[in-house]
Amino acid sequence: MESDKPRTNGLRVAVLGCGSVGSQVVRLLDEQAGDLAARVGAPVELVGVAVRRLDAHRDVEVPEGLLTTDATALVARDDVDLVVEVIGGIEPARSLILAALENGKSVVSANKALLAEDGPTLFEAADKAGRDLYYEAAVAGAIPILRPLRESLAGDRVTRVLGIVNGTTNFILDKMDTSGAGFAEALEEAQELGYAEADPTADVEGFDAAAKAAILASLAFHTRVTASDVHREGISEVTAADVQSAREMNSVVKLLAICELREGEDGQGAVAVRVHPAMIPRSHPLASVREAYNAVFVESDAAGQLMFYGPGAGGSPTASAVLGDLVTVARNRLADTRGPGESAYADRAVLPMGETVTRYHVAIDVADRAGVLAAVATAFAEHGVSIQTVRQEGRDADAQLVVVSHESTDAQLAATVESLHGMDIVREVTSVMRVEGVAE
C-alpha cells in the first residue's frame, strides 16, 4: 500500500476501528481502489484509521502515518469526507458518529447494538446535517436486506419479516439437530471452531438477534422500534428433547427474529417484534439454512414471498456490505445529494408479547389412563386455546401427549402451560416451543 499518494479531489475516508471488519474494509479499499474509483466516479482514498493501540498486531498492513489513537480528532478533520464506524458498542461509537455528522461527514456503520438502542438520535443528527447514515452491515452481514427493505420494497407493503439473523446460534442449533448433542456440547464445539465468543451471552441469549430484529422492523413497518421493544428469548434453555420433539414433527428448531404487522381497527395496525427459538417445518425455506449462515424471509402484499440468504458474519463478508454502502454515500456526496433518511411516518404501536399471536407445541408426560386426553384438552379450552393436532406417544409410564395449538395470544398459551404444570395427571411438561411457518 502507498501512503504518500498525492492529494486528489476524490472522496477521503476515515475508518474507526481496525478489528475483524475494519481490517477487511482497509484491505478492500486498497485492493479495489481502481474499481471503486470507476464506480464512484472519483478516487476513494483512505486518509486515516483510528485504533485503540498503535502497536497492536492486526490482520492488515496500514500505511505508515494513517494510524491514530485519536478517533475524536480524526472525525473532525477537514480532509475527511466519509467515516466508517466499525468499533462497535454504544460509546464511544455514538459520540464519534454524532461528531462526524455534525462535522459534515457521511457515515457508514456496522453497529447493530447502537442503531437498535439509539437509532433515532443518529437519524435525527444525519437529517440535521443533511448527510447519509448507512448501515447495511448491521443486519445479516453481507446479505443485502436493509437496502431491499428501504429501497426495493419501498412501493410495497411488507407484512412479515422472519429471519435467522445470528450465525452462532444457528450453528449450535444445527449441530444439536444433526448430532443429537445437548446445548452445552454444541456451544463448546462452536467456541472451538471460532463461531462463538468466549463470552457467548450476546449471541446465545438473543441480544444480537433482538437488535437486528428492531432494525428490520423499523425499516419494514416505517415505525421506530428499539431493542427494548423486542421480546427476547435465547437458546440456552433449548434441550436435546426439544430438538428431538421437533424431529418427530418433521420440524427443526431455529432462533427466529419475527417482525409482524397486525391489522387493527384503526386501519393503521400494530407491530409485533420478537426473538425466540421456534419449530419450523423442514419444508420451510428457512429450515435449510445450515451452520452459521443467515437468511431473511420477507412477505409483502404485492411481491409475495422473498428470501435473502448468505453469510451473516465474518470480517470479509461484512466488509463487502460496508463497501457497498461506502460506494453509495460517496456517489451521493459527489452528486451533492443524500439517500432516503429514516422513515418512521407510520408510527405504529408495538404490541406487548402477551398480545402477540403465536402457536405452541407442547409435549407432556402423562399418566396413561382414561380421561387424561380430555383433561389436557380441557386445560387448553379453558384458556380459549384451540388445538390443531394431538398425538400420543408411548404407553403406561412412558405415555406422552404432543399437542400443537392453533393461533392464540401468547398470554393465553403461556397460561395454558402454567395450568398443565399444576395438574395431577401431568408428570412433566417436557417441551414447550412456539411453532412458526405453518399455515393455519
Ligand SMILES: NC(=O)c1ccc[n+]([C@@H]2O[C@H](COP(=O)([O-])OP(=O)(O)OC[C@H]3O[C@@H](n4cnc5c(N)ncnc54)[C@H](O)[C@@H]3O)[C@@H](O)[C@H]2O)c1
Ligand atoms: N465481525 C462480524 O462478523 C460482524 C458482522 C456484522 C456486524 N459487525 C459489527 O461490526 C462492528 C465491528 O465488529 P468487529 O467484529 O470488527 O469487532 P472487533 O472487536 O474485531 O473490532 C473492533 C475494533 O475497534 C477497536 N476500538 C475499540 N475502541 C476504539 C476506539 N476508541 N478507537 C479506535 N478503535 C477502537 C478495537 O481495538 C478493535 O480492534 C461491530 O459493531 C459489530 O457488531 C461485525
Ligand SMILES: N[C@@H](CCO)C(=O)O
Ligand atoms: N455474532 C454475530 C455476528 C454477526 O452479527 C453472529 O453470530 O451472527
Ligand code: NA
Ligand atoms: Na446486511
